[in-house]
Amino acid sequence: xxxxxxxxxxxxxxxxxxxxxxxxxxxxxxxxxxxxxxxxxxxxxxxxxxxxxxxxxxxxxxxxxxxxxxxxxxxxxxxxxxxxxxxxxxxxxxxxxxxxxxxxxxxxxxxxxxxxxxxxxxxxx
Numbered sequence: 150x151x152x153x154x155x156x157x158x159x160x161x162x163x164x165x166x167x168x169x170x171x172x173x174x175x176x177x178x179x180x181x182x183x184x185x186x187x188x189x190x191x192x193x194x195x196x197x198x199x200x201x202x203x204x205x206x207x208x209x210x211x212x213x214x215x216x217x218x219x220x221x222x223x224x225x226x227x228x229x230x231x232x233x234x235x236x237x238x239x240x241x242x243x244x245x246x247x248x249x250x251x252x253x254x255x256x257x258x259x260x261x262x263x264x265x266x267x268x269x270x271x272x273x274x
Contacts, residue, residue: 151175151263153245158268161235165272169230171245171265178226179203181263182248184256185219185230187241187270197243199253200228208254212238237274242267 157169171183184199197217198209204221218231228245244267251260 151178151181151247153247153263153265155243155245155265155268158243158270160271160273163235163237163272163274165235166231166233167235167270169232169243169245169268169270171228171230173226173228173247179223180249182251182253182256182260183219183221183228184246184248184251184253184261185228186244186246186258186261187239188244188267189238189241192241194244194258196256196258198230199256201253206253208256232270235270235272237272240270240272242269 152174154172185197186194188194198219200207200219200221207219216234220229245265246261247263248260
C-alpha cells in the first residue's frame, strides 16, 4: 500500500503562485506513476498532470500547460506541483494519486490505486 498526503493548498490571488507537495509512504514510491487531479464544486474530477516513475517525463492537461510544473524526488518520496499564473478557474480540491500500472501520458482516474485526501486551492479574482 501507499499513503499519500498533500499539503500546500490555500488562498491566493489571481496571477499568484502556489506549490503543492505530495508525500508518500509505504511501498516503493518509484514503482508508481504519480498524477495530480482536481475537482471543482459541481464538476467531475479532472486530470491535471502526471509524472513517470523515474520523473523523467511529465504530462499536462491543456488548461494548465505552461503554467503548472510537476517535479518528483524519489529519494524524498515526494512529488510537487508548482502552480503559477493562477486563474479563478483553477479553484478546486487538488488530489495526488498513484498508479502502478497506468501510463503517465494517458492517466485516468480509473487507473488510480491510491489517492491522497486532497488539498483546497482557492484563487480569488
